[in-house]
Amino acid sequence: MNAPQQVTSPWFYFLLGNILPTIAYFAYKKTSPSSAEEERDDDDEYEDSDDEYAHFHSNKSSREWGMSDAPYKMILVVNHELGMGKGKIAAQCGHASVGCYKRATKMCPGGTRAWEFTGCAKIAVKCPTEEEMRSIYDTTLDRGLPLYIVEDAGRTQIAAGSRTVLAIFGPTYIFEGLTSHLKLL
Incomplete structure (x- = not known):
């Protein structure tokens, strides 16, 4: 059976x-x-000021960034000292943003994914001198943020090797005191 x-x-x-x-x-x-x-519910600890909250998040490495750190933005710091034309500025900003995006996808994939989901904000600001741009570059490098600086080839308006645009990527709280003093382009 x-x-x-x-x-x-x-x-x-x-x-x-x-x-x-x-x-x-x-x-x-x-x-x-x-x-x-x-999941800890210690919201009282960070309710006093936004500065404390920014300090709390700034201790995270860029590899740990994710949707919880949104909103994100890319700042394009344009060297205004060079006197570039509008078209030249647009082209240099394009180079900087693509280069910075490539680096950011390697350094902080979660952050770039969140940036893509939240509108890909890009803000162009003018930097009065190359020395100040270099200072911002050094500070950004020290903080371990994704960045890209464009050095011109010198085929058109400006001398070869001129630093035209610095692109920096990160959560909005990262830029306080770094580029917040610069005027919009």
Whole structure:
């Protein structure tokens, strides 16, 4: 005699394939140290001022940036001392933004993904001197932020090797005190 065969419903496999991974995900998330910090409800600690909140976030490395650090922006610092024409500025800003984007996708993939989802904000500001632009560059480098500086090839309006535009990427709180004093282009 043959033993009766038990037929398992496709619903069983569907539930098994969808519910078990979900349970495993939430179990892992609950035990993960980073999620314990995120779920902590200590909002009172950061309600006093925005400066404290910015300081809290600024300790994160750029690799750790994600949607929770949004909004993001890319600042294009244009060397106004060179007296470039509008077309030249536009071309140099294009070079800077593409170069900075490429670096940002390697340095902080979560941050660039969040930036793409939130509108890809880009702001052009004018920097009065190359020395000030160099100072901003050094500070940005020290902070470990994604950046790109364009050095012109010298084929048109300006001398070869001139630093035309500095592009910096990051969450908006990162730029306080770095480029916030510069005027819009």
